[in-house]
Amino acid sequence: MKYIEEFRSKDLAKQIAARIRQTVQPEREYHFMEFCGGHTHAIFRYGVQDLMPDNVHYVHGPGCPVCVLPTSRIDLMIRLVREENVILCTYADLMRVPASERLSLMKVKAEGGDIRMVYSTQDALDIARQNPEREVVFFAIGFETTTPPTAVAIRQAQAEQLKNFTVFCNHVLTPSAISGLLDSTPEPGENPPVLDGFLGPSHVSSVIGSRPYEFVPAQYGKPVVIAGFEPLDVMQSTLMLIRQINEGRCEVENEYTRLVTRDGNRKAQQLVANVLEPRDKFEWRGLGWIDNSALKIRSAYQEYDAEKRFACLQDADNLIAKDNKACECPSVLRGSKKPQDCKLFGNGCSPENPMGSCMVSSEGACAAHWSYGRFRTAYASSSDQPSTVTTEFTSADKATA
Amino acid sequence: MNSVQKRFSSSLNIRTGHIDMSHGSGGRASAQLIEEIFLKHLDNDLLRQGNDNASFSVEKGRMVMSTDSHVISPLFFPGGDIGSLAVHGTVNDLAMSGARPLYLSAGFILEEGFPLADLDRIVASMGAAAREAGIAVITGDTKVVEKGKGDGVFINTAGVGVIEGDLRISGDQARPGDKILISGTIGDHGVAIMASRENLGFETTIESDSAALHTLIAAMTKAVPDIHCLRDPTRGGLATTLNELAQQSGVGMKIYEEAIPVRPAVKAACELLGLDPLYVANEGKLVCICPAESAEQLLSVMRSHGYGKDAAIIGEVTEDALHFVQMETTFGGQRVVDWLAGEQLPRIC
Amino acid sequence: MCLAIPAEVISIEDSGENAVVSLGDVRKTISLALVSDVQPGDFVLVHVGYALERLDPEEAQKTLDAFAELGQISEISQ
Numbered sequence: 007m008k009y010i011e012e013f014r015s016k017d018l019a020k021q022i023a024a025r026i027r028q029t030v031q032p033e034r035e036y037h038f039m040e041f042c043g044g045h046t047h048a049i050f051r052y053g054v055q056d057l058m059p060d061n062v063h064y065v066h067g068p069g070c071p072v073c074v075l076p077t078s079r080i081d082l083m084i085r086l087v088r089e090e091n092v093i094l095c096t097y098a099d100l101m102r103v104p105a106s107e108r109l110s111l112m113k114v115k116a117e118g119g120d121i122r123m124v125y126s127t128q129d130a131l132d133i134a135r136q137n138p139e140r141e142v143v144f145f146a147i148g149f150e151t152t153t154p155p156t157a158v159a160i161r162q163a164q165a166e167q168l169k170n171f172t173v174f175c176n177h178v179l180t181p182s183a184i185s186g187l188l189d190s191t192p193e194p195g196e197n198p199p200v201l202d203g204f205l206g207p208s209h210v211s212s213v214i215g216s217r218p219y220e221f222v223p224a225q226y227g228k229p230v231v232i233a234g235f236e237p238l239d240v241m242q243s244t245l246m247l248i249r250q251i252n253e254g255r256c257e258v259e260n261e262y263t264r265l266v267t268r269d270g271n272r273k274a275q276q277l278v279a280n281v282l283e284p285r286d287k288f289e290w291r292g293l294g295w296i297d298n299s300a301l302k303i304r305s306a307y308q309e310y311d312a313e314k315r316f317a318c319l320q321d322a323d324n325l326i327a328k329d330n331k332a333c334e335c336p337s338v339l340r341g342s343k344k345p346q347d348c349k350l351f352g353n354g355c356s357p358e359n360p361m362g363s364c365m366v367s368s369e370g371a372c373a374a375h376w377s378y379g380r381f382r383t384a385y386a387s388s389s390d391q392p393s394t395v396t397t398e399f400t401s402a403d404k405a406t407a
Numbered sequence: 408m409n410s411v412q413k414r415f416s417s418s419l420n421i422r423t424g425h426i427d428m429s430h431g432s433g434g435r436a437s438a439q440l441i442e443e444i445f446l447k448h449l450d451n452d453l454l455r456q457g458n459d460n461a462s463f464s465v466e467k468g469r470m471v472m473s474t475d476s477h478v479i480s481p482l483f484f485p486g487g488d489i490g491s492l493a494v495h496g497t498v499n500d501l502a503m504s505g506a507r508p509l510y511l512s513a514g515f516i517l518e519e520g521f522p523l524a525d526l527d528r529i530v531a532s533m534g535a536a537a538r539e540a541g542i543a544v545i546t547g548d549t550k551v552v553e554k555g556k557g558d559g560v561f562i563n564t565a566g567v568g569v570i571e572g573d574l575r576i577s578g579d580q581a582r583p584g585d586k587i588l589i590s591g592t593i594g595d596h597g598v599a600i601m602a603s604r605e606n607l608g609f610e611t612t613i614e615s616d617s618a619a620l621h622t623l624i625a626a627m628t629k630a631v632p633d634i635h636c637l638r639d640p641t642r643g644g645l646a647t648t649l650n651e652l653a654q655q656s657g658v659g660m661k662i663y664e665e666a667i668p669v670r671p672a673v674k675a676a677c678e679l680l681g682l683d684p685l686y687v688a689n690e691g692k693l694v695c696i697c698p699a700e701s702a703e704q705l706l707s708v709m710r711s712h713g714y715g716k717d718a719a720i721i722g723e724v725t726e727d728a729l730h731f732v733q734m735e736t737t738f739g740g741q742r743v744v745d746w747l748a749g750e751q752l753p754r755i756c
Numbered sequence: 757m758c759l760a761i762p763a764e765v766i767s768i769e770d771s772g773e774n775a776v777v778s779l780g781d782v783r784k785t786i787s788l789a790l791v792s793d794v795q796p797g798d799f800v801l802v803h804v805g806y807a808l809e810r811l812d813p814e815e816a817q818k819t820l821d822a823f824a825e826l827g828q829i830s831e832i833s834q
Contacts, residue, residue, distance in 0.1 A: 007675055007780055009762040009799055009816055016739050018823045025825070043756060044758060053740015071756055097804070098752035125607055125680075125753055126805030128787060151758035152755060155806045158789045209758035212801055212809040237738050238823055264816035265762075265801055271809050274790040357748030368681075369756055378742040381731045602782075608805065609784040675780025679802070681759045754759050755804050 013236030022241045023057040029248050036062045038247055039341055040205040043070030043369025044235040050378035052237040062244065065199055065341040066371035068183055068292060069207060071148045072099050073339060073363045073370045076289045078325040079176055080105040083145055085318050087119040093137060095130035096145040098123040103366045106328040127159035134171035143312045144173045151209040153177040153301065154274040157281040160303065160310045172312040175303050178288060180210045181218045182299035188226050190293055190340055199341035203229040203247040205240065208262045215270025216260050223256040234262040281307055291363060292339030335362035338371050345372040346383050352376065419443045424523040431551025444527050445547060448534035453545035461545035463510065466569045473500035474565035482525065482559055484603045486614030489562055490533035495619045495690060497566040498540050502621035503637040503693065505576045505628050506568030511537065513547040513564050518557030529560065540619035574628055580635035581656035585724040586702035588695040590623065590709055591717040593645050594673040597687035602676065607753065609679060613672045618691030623714045627695065630708045636696040643747040646685040648694050649732045650746045659727020662744065664737045666721045681754030686747045696724060760803035762811050765796050777802060
């Protein structure tokens with residue numbers, strides 16, 4: 007797999023790791039927020055933390071669309087399926103996210119709700135074409151990466167005069183999330199996260215470019231390195247951040263130049279701007295209401311806007327979700343707490359039975375820690391160190407498949 | 408065929424006909440379905456006796472019994488179908504004890520309207536799989552449910568086998584220091600199934616690995632009688648099977664990602680869908696845990712068998728009170744390999 | 757977020773609307789609605805069935821060189 011496997015090379019990882027160890031100043035602590043769930047996933051999936059010196063810390067950020075979607079938006083879709091008998095099309099990622107009253111889309115599907123998992127907005131359009139007598143609603147979520155395909159589908163629906171297709175638009179904006187995060191006030195008794203810099207979004211930036219982050223060093227004094235999602239990209243970007251800090255620089259750098267330019271994908275941006283416009287405000291799980299942080303469908307396309315078509319969605323912004331009070335997802339999303347600091351972590355909340363959104367997506371900080379990193383804290387709190395009985399695992403044992 | 412034509416006024420219209428409620432009535436239509444589809448493909452002396460049971464002499468040794476129900480969409484997929492899968496699944500469940508599989512039963516739940524041509528194809532495939540495995544289907548049952556109350560066809564198979572000699576293969580026998588082997592590439596079945604589901608919209612040449620593994624196991628137990636554990640990593644994949652064994656034996660495990668054989672196309676499909684091959688189903692693979700000193704010998708026995716040619720030693724059993732399965736990644740880092748949570752769904756994020 | 761993967765364009769279909777891409781041995785038809793002037797042989801970033809951006813092979817090589825510290829690259833966003 008060209009352009010994938012080269013960026014996962016163990017040998018290069020060792021080289022970058024050695025360079026990081028040479029570069030870090032031992033008296034400093036480096037705290038970097040990896041903004042995206044894609045980075046979080048790569049760090050855990052490949053064990054990147056093991057290759058880092060002890061004074062380089064990753065703080066997991068809010069860049070996981072499933073994690074930041076407020077529960078109320080899922081509650082609304084459940085209401086729509088139950089009351090209006092629509093066909094709801096959703097990316098599979100949302101199926102298991104906890105809604106109020108211990109529900110989820112998966113459970114509502116099991117009780118007979120017509121919820122279809124789709125892999126692309128094109129699949130949702132197909133379902134609308136095949137079911138002209140039914141209302142078909144696409145549950146649109148995601149950051150700027152996932153937004154252009156929604157815009158394309160709305161335009162297509164209009165071109166075809168597809169009358170039974172609407173979109174429930176929950177697309178959110180990354181730069182607003184960063185400012186929302188940096189502006190957020192900690193809860194009483196909670197420390198603000200220590201952040202020395204950001205690993206900036208990769209695929210979001212393919213669409214929007216690196217320019218939209220330039221306010222972060224300018225206004226908040228935090229360096230940003232746009233970082234790809236492969237583990238070597240994460241490591242190299244970490245090195246670039248360390249160098250900025252050591253050298254007293256504070257700027258936006260781009261490690262992911264193979265897919266990100268300063269201006270991004272103009273065609274995709276124009277399509278989005280044509281169909282969608284900023285909302286005055288939008289609620290983020292963990293970050294609260296942030297001005298101009300999400301998109302809605304322009305009035306020229308209002309026929310395709312589920313919020314306009316269905317009366318039960320019109321009070322969308324006032325619905326209060328019943329989240330579990332003990333769930334620390336909000337603090338985890340702000341970078342103020344670690345997953346294992348939550349009382350529910352592994353204690354009622356696990357990927358089989360997620361109580362908060364961060365335990366659902368494999369990009370969520372809690373699920374990633376549970377699935378890939380839990381052994382570290384587990385051993386730290388017990389004396390049950392594993393002992394590998396056999397010694398060296400020779401390369402002769404390894405298959406070459 | 409002459410005798411068939413005498414018993415029924417006209418033969419079944421296999422080409423364009425459908426299952427109707429009368430095929431489950433127990434009357435003449437049921438008898439004709441049995442005669443012209445089931446007996447045609449599964450014929451053997453015990454089945455042909457036409458009783459509601461089959462009697463056979465018990466062989467010397469310990470008897471093993473297992474049952475498995477098969478529901479799969481789509482019914483036909485590259486590398487197999489629900490018929491061959493129903494044979495392989497139960498044969499493998501028997502064989503994982505070290506048993507020699509002897510006989511199968513087959514129960515069919517058919518949905519009204521199901522094409523006879525599809526049923527004929529499925530039962531033919533079952534017959535071929537059973538013959539290849541050297542095992543006979545000796546008793547069966549057919550029920551028909553109304554349209555909308557089934558999903559085409561469900562098949563339950565149960566099987567009996569016999570363990571000869573003194574094998575003690577069980578999921579609780581893994582001991583620290585043991586080696587862990589896999590018989591070949593992982594994830595082939597799951598990816599073949601996903602690729603044949605239209606809505607995911609990708610194509611691959613990957614075929615299901617569905618196969619009966621008892622001859623491979625016979626060769627393995629002959630060479631190394633003190634194999635500790637055998638299990639087929641079906642649903643939940645290799646990751647879930649290793650966790651089951653670690654839990655059952657009260658041990659930990661350490662595996663090496665680099666050593667686990669995965670076909671490039673399976674890797675690629677998993678990249679596209681956001682899945683991990685460790686959790687993708689297999690239907691013709693086994694995990695074996697054996698004493699370290701026997702591992703190399705076992706590996707060469709496995710590699711010289713058609714169903715084990717890509718076998719590999721993938722790690723070892725550790726002492727770990729927390730029963731974690733840990734993996735050294737291709738990248739040189741460490742991670743936990745957990746049980747499968749929920750079900751494997753394609754991701755966009 | 758945003759599971760996306762680079763894949764090679766094998767052919768352009770439906771008068772430029774779609775493309776067949778290949779990753780490993782896997783082929784998939786994706787939409788080209790978000791990109792322009794894509795040619796067979798190009799690598800594109802695939803996300804939820806769409807090509808999101810074209811991959812720049814020279815920059816990819818520069819990044820790999822930077823991992824190995826083969827020569828200097830400009831790491832600063834232009």
